[in-house]
Amino acid sequence: MAAIVLCGLTLLPLAALIVAAFQSDAGAFAHYAQTVLPRYIANTLALALAVAVGVTLVGVSAAWLVTMCRFPGRWFFSWALVLPLAVPGYVSAYAYTYLLQHPGPVQTALRNVTDWGPRDYWFPEIRSLEGAAFVLVMVLYPYVYLLARTAFLQQSATAFEASRTLGRSPWRAFIEVAVPLARPAIVAGLVLAVMETLADYGTVYHFGVETFTTAIYRTWFSMGDRVAAVQLALILVSFILLLIALERVGRRGQRFSDMRASRPMPGLVLKGWRAGLAVLACVIPIASGFVIPAVTLFGLGVSLNVPWLDPRTTGLISNTLTLAAIGGVVTVAVAMVIAYARRLSRGRLTQILGHLAGFGYAVPGAVIAVGLLIPLGALDRAINVMTVSVMGVKVGLILTGTIAALIFAYVVRFLAVSLNGVEAGLARISPSLDGAARTLGSGPFTTFRRIHAPLLRGGLLTAFLITFVDIMKELPATLILRPFDFDTLAIRAHRLASDERLAQAAVPSLMIVAVGLIPVILLSRQIARSQQRSGRSDRRLFTLASVREEETPPALLSGEPAPGDDDGASNGKSRSAIAA
Structure with a gap:
């Protein structure tokens, strides 16, 4: 009850x-x-679609690299890629607005170096739908990364190596075998990221993007129209229900089995420029989602004195x-x-x-x-x-x-x-x-x-x-x-x-990041430790099975009496011991 x-x-x-x-x-x-409703719908759907594509590309590729490949710094990247979870989208938006707006340090340095005037060059507008999508992708991709990495760690090498023996390159084997097997986890993380995008208010409000969340707040509190705000809210809920229904329909009739029975995935050793690209692919999300906002806010806070x-x-x-x-x-x-x-x-x-x-x-x-x-x-x-x-x-x-x-x-x-x-x-x-x-x-x-x-x-x-x-x-x-x-x-x-007091907003924003960073680090380290324990267990099981297979005479494995046996009784006992 x-x-x-x-x-x-x-x-x-x-x-x-x-x-x-x-x-x-x-x-x-x-x-x-x-x-205004068509504009709200178009902006909301465009933002959700852009974030969905971005978090999938960044999260899945990062998860595959730190799981499947061996390159310098892999262990550090495996847990550092979770750090952007500590940065709210609106806090990252404040930092990037200060950096990239017209009077910001980036464009100011560009004009000083080139002697260009304000209208002599084109620069991407950060306060736009594209800017909001970039910021949200950089802080929401860990949802896809965490679930995809867990799915990749639980996959067996059997299917992947079978595709390699059939002539598939590592890239095609990743696309045609590993990603489809991890699809439920990837889609679950994707749905979480899209839901967070639809629920976001601070980022889209700061960038001036008119979505349903800003419309609901403005209609209720600025215009005093409670009924219209409620109706807008119901439309947004309908979009979310439709998203969940589409995900369920997409999985209808499909079955996914846990193939963790034999042994874990082998590692691809990357060297030279390939290792450099892997490091760069992991550094960019961490820098864009955590380091750049945190350093920018810290610099602004220090400058206030x-x-x-x-x-x-x-x-x-x-x-x-x-x-x-x-x-x-x-x-x-x-x-x-x-x-x-x-x-x-x-x-x-x-x-x-x-x-x-x-x-x-x-x-x-x-x-x-x-x-x-x-x-x-x-x-x-x-x-x-x-x-x-x-x-x-x-x-x-x-x-x-x-x-x-x-x-x-x-x-x-x-x-x-x-x-x-x-x-x-x-x-x-x-x-x-x-x-x-x-x-x-x-x-x-x-x-x-x-x-x-x-x-x-x-x-x-x-x-x-x-x-x-x-x-x-x-x-x-x-x-x-x-x-x-x-x-x-x-x-x-x-x-x-x-x-527009971004410098003063840096101090409370940095406090949010600092307080939220401690639980995120604890969670990422706990996940890393559990995955290391799981990997060690899988390796022990595989090693034990290999040793027993090597020590077992072929006759026992085939079910035929071993040389020197009078009958099959002892052979049956041996097979029972091996099975145990």
Whole structure:
């Protein structure tokens, strides 16, 4: 029952949007449809398509290089390629705007060297749809990289080497064998990156690209048209549902088997210019997604010559960490209840609601915020009416005026992240442990506390760290639902950048990167260690199988009696020992 109630609450914003969308006539929306809606649709689809192509090319190629090839610095690149996850898209946008805009250092140096005037040369406009796509690709490709690399590590060398014996070059074998086998993982990372693109607000707002997220915010808060904002939000949700449906239809009828049975993929040793190209292919994403934004922000912060930890900045850090910590703990706790209920109960209702509870990750933060303002605002008004009539006291905004609404939004938005981590950890725990505990008289709660919780400690920590980083970087929901006079590092950076004070925005932006860098490094190192352990296990198994095969007489392998055997009895025992 607790899981059903929690799942129902996570679906509350979407239900509120559907109800509110049909409460008024469509006159205002018809005007939007004739004027600005085609531009919103075109920009949103073009941005999503550009990011999809970019993250696929960068993520898959980087994952293949660090997995399949051997070149200088491969181990360092294998975990350093995850670092751009610590940089929010809007923070990277601030850094690149300062570097590449007309009065920025790059164009200024170009004019000083060439003596050109402002109109004597052409330079790419960073504040454009193309600039937004570049920035988002550089910070979102780790979604594809991580999942693709895991898929490549789990592939066996059997299929790849079979294609090589049939005359395929390493490049064609990669395209025709390795990539199709890793397709589910690649598509999963691609869908995550596209969802993050559709949910982005800070980057597209700063670059002046009109998408659905900026339109929703402007329609609600600048124009005061709540119904039109809700209808725009529903259109965006429809796009996301269509994306998920297309991915499912594309996989219909296809089956993918785990071919990790024999031995891991061999490594291609790269030398000379090939090794140089591999290093360059790994350096460019790391530099573009992490090093250049971080160094630029640090230089801007140093040039200000102001204390970085003044009382105001310290307060912003405290607010940000408080929201991220509370939101992470509550989200993981809700995920534990839902995941454990799905483990205990195989009922259809529990399973369906569990799947729907993770839908919030596909919904942008601005849409969730708008969907929560409607029911929570009505509940606040009802509470005030009741307290005035009963006690003669007006309590004010209990929900929408405190961080309660923000925590609610964070749970809805990032529950899928925690839920996947908790369910993955529970799946590794054998159901026989549950049965043994129940036969010894332990109830479900005692079993979870004494058996599941200790075994889930690592998975829960990972889920909390990922949720912590996501909440800390989240901007649109925080911007809409935050209490009065309660700012975070993300909001402070957004306000300063909106006023074109990019130098002042560098300090809070760099704080976001610095705080988010610690969990990202811990996660990347943990992934690297687990993959090294997995690789060592695979090598041990392959070596043991090879040794046993070499030490086994051919007669035993063929099933014929060995020389000197009186009958086949001892031969059968030997075969049983080899099989064991």
